[in-house]
Amino acid sequence: MRLAAVDKSSSKIEERERIIETEEERRSGRRRSVVLVAVNEWWFRCWNMGMVTFYCLFHMALRNSNSHKPTTVSDSSISNAEQRSRIYAKMAKDLDENGAVFLKQGETSQSLSLSDLFTLENGNVTPVLKAANPPVRANVLHLSPEYSVPISEAVKSIFSPYFNKAIWFQNSSMFHFSMFHASHHIAPVPATEEEIEVEAGAVKAVAEDVCPLNIILDRVVLTSTGVLVGCWQMVSGTDPVTIRDKLRTALPRAPEKQLYDKAMLHTSFARLLGHPTKLFEEENNSSPLQIFHELVRTLNNQIRGFQATVSELWYVEELDVLALALNGRMKTRKFKLGCSKA
Numbered sequence: 001m002r003l004a005a006v007d008k009s010s011s012k013i014e015e016r017e018r019i020i021e022t023e024e025e026r027r028s029g030r031r032r033s034v035v036l037v038a039v040n041e042w043w044f045r046c047w048n049m050g051m052v053t054f055y056c057l058f059h060m061a062l063r064n065s066n067s068h069k070p071t072t073v074s075d076s077s078i079s080n081a082e083q084r085s086r087i088y089a090k091m092a093k094d095l096d097e098n099g100a101v102f103l104k105q106g107e108t109s110q111s112l113s114l115s116d117l118f119t120l121e122n123g124n125v126t127p128v129l130k131a132a133n134p135p136v137r138a139n140v141l142h143l144s145p146e147y148s149v150p151i152s153e154a155v156k157s158i159f160s161p162y163f164n165k166a167i168w169f170q171n172s173s174m175f176h177f178s179m180f181h182a183s184h185h186i187a188p189v190p191a192t193e194e195e196i197e198v199e200a201g202a203v204k205a206v207a208e209d210v211c212p213l214n215i216i217l218d219r220v221v222l223t224s225t226g227v228l229v230g231c232w233q234m235v236s237g238t239d240p241v242t243i244r245d246k247l248r249t250a251l252p253r254a255p256e257k258q259l260y261d262k263a264m265l266h267t268s269f270a271r272l273l274g275h276p277t278k279l280f281e282e283e284n285n286s287s288p289l290q291i292f293h294e295l296v297r298t299l300n301n302q303i304r305g306f307q308a309t310v311s312e313l314w315y316v317e318e319l320d321v322l323a324l325a326l327n328g329r330m331k332t333r334k335f336k337l338g339c340s341k342a
Contacts, residue, residue: 080234080239080240080241080263081233081234083261083263084218084231084233084263084264084265085218085233087231087261087263087264088218088219088221088231091221091223091229091231092219092221094221094223094224095221095222095223095224095289095292095293096289097224098224099224099289100224100226100288100289100292101224101225101226102114102224102225102226102271102272102273103226103274103275103288114226114273115128116128116130116321117271117322117326118168118271118273120165120166120273120274124165125165125166125167125168125273127168127326127327127328128326129320129321129323129326129328129329130320130321131319131320131321132185132318132319132320132321132323134183134188134189134190134191135183135317135318135319135331136181136183136184136185136317136318136321136323137181137182137183137189137191137196137199137315137316137317137318138178138180138181138182138184138314138315138316138318138324139179139180139181139182139203139247139251139313139314139315139316140176140177140178140179140313140314140316140324141176141177141179141213141243141310141312141313141314142175142176142310142312142313142314142334143175143176143177143267143308143310144310144311144312145172145173146308147175147306147308147309148172148173148175149172150303150306151172151175151217151230151269151303151306152169152170152172152175152269154299154302154303155169155228155269155270155299156169158295158298158299158302159228159270159272159295159299161278162276162277162278162291162295163272163273163274163276163277164277164278166272166273166274166275166276166277167270167271167272167273168270168271168273169269169270170267170268170269170270170271170325171327174324174325174327175267175269176267176314176324177232177240177265177266177267177310178259178260178266179240179243179244179247179313180243180244180247180248180251180254180258181254181255181258181259182199182251182253182254183254183255184255184259185321186255186257186259187255187256187257189253189254189255191253195253196317199250199251199315200315200333202250202251203247203250203251203313203315203333203335204315204333204335205250206243206246206247206250206313207312207313207335207336207337207338208335208337208338209246209338210238210242210243210246210313210337210338210339211237211238211337211339212237212309212310212311212337212339213234213236213237213238213240213265213309213310213311213337214234214235214236214237214307214308214309215232215233215234215235215237215265215307215308215309215310216232216233216235216305216306216307216308217230217231217232217303217304217305217306217307217308218231218232218233218304219231219300219304220269220296220299220300220303220304221296222272222292222295222296226271226272226273227268227270227271227272228268228269228270228271228272228296228299229266229267229268229269230266230267230268230269231265231266232265232266232267233265234265235307237310238337238339240262240263240264240265241262241263243313244258244262245262268325272292275288276288276291276292310337311336311337312334312335312336312337313334313335313337314332314333314334314335315332315333315335316330316331316332316333317330317331317332318330319331
């Protein structure tokens with residue numbers, strides 16, 4: 001009996017000890033869980049704070065980088081066509097923003113005044129031809145008469161009745177797109193005959209590597225300086241930006257500052273030199289500015305969307321200032337675009 005009682009008592013003691021151990025294990029497990037949760041929360045907060053700090057510092061650096069980076073239409077993320085569109089849109093606003101400067105005999109092409117370019121006596125317009133010393137050496141794409149004559153006729157039919165002789169029409173055989181100057185009157189680069197021959201040879205090599213340009217007339221604008229400009233877009237062929245880059249490489253002595261934006265593809269059709277001599281019959285109280293806008297709108301309705309192919313690059317020595325525009329003296333070397341695939 002005593003042995004049975006002792007065994008029973010021992011069993012109870014062992015059972016209580018197991019219960020106590022189990023309870024301690026549970027408490028220990030809960031403590032570990034609490035510690036793990038606390039550690040996890042601490043790491044999460046540190047990670048979260050780190051990410052927030054990184055995000056803030058990244059955007060601060062990005063804003064700082066952009067603040068030192070000039071915003072221009074030549075940004076590489078903008079296509080050449082979009083660059084042209086932006087330039088043309090700005091040109092279209094020029095007349096409204098600056099007024100008709102040419103009516104006051106103000107500055108016109110390439111920092112020259114109208115009096116530098118033309119005389120207007122008794123209704124007759126005469127270009128002022130001045131020797132260029134040294135001659136300007138221009139590289140231009142030529143628009144053949146197949147395309148230039150229809151445009152010229154449209155311009156004359158619309159503008160002639162309103163300006164009589166106070167207008168200068170670009171010679172249709174000389175319609176061109178200025179690409180790159182080996183020398184210009186703002187930054188002259190003298191050259192010997194031998195150096196000119198080397199330049200001409202380099203330009204010929206560029207022409208052989210360039211494909212003909214299939215182009216479409218995007219719009220016609222009238223600038224505040226009185227120049228009626230055809231603004232073109234590319235359909236296919238070698239882009240003007242690429243052509244200018246090739247010419248820059250081929251002509252290392254050329255002025256760093258060129259006269260036009262690299263993306264531009266434009267042609268001068270005419271130059272207005274004075275007030276309109278006729279008012280619209282239905283709007284006798286029209287201002288000159290209103291008449292200019294109406295004439296440009298009419299011309300756009302007629303020739304906008306006109307398509308052409310450009311297949312020649314010219315190396316031109318302008319012996320007179322603006323000889324290409326004013327029918328002055330010049331020496332011209334004409335190169336066919338060869339579209340070399342090499």
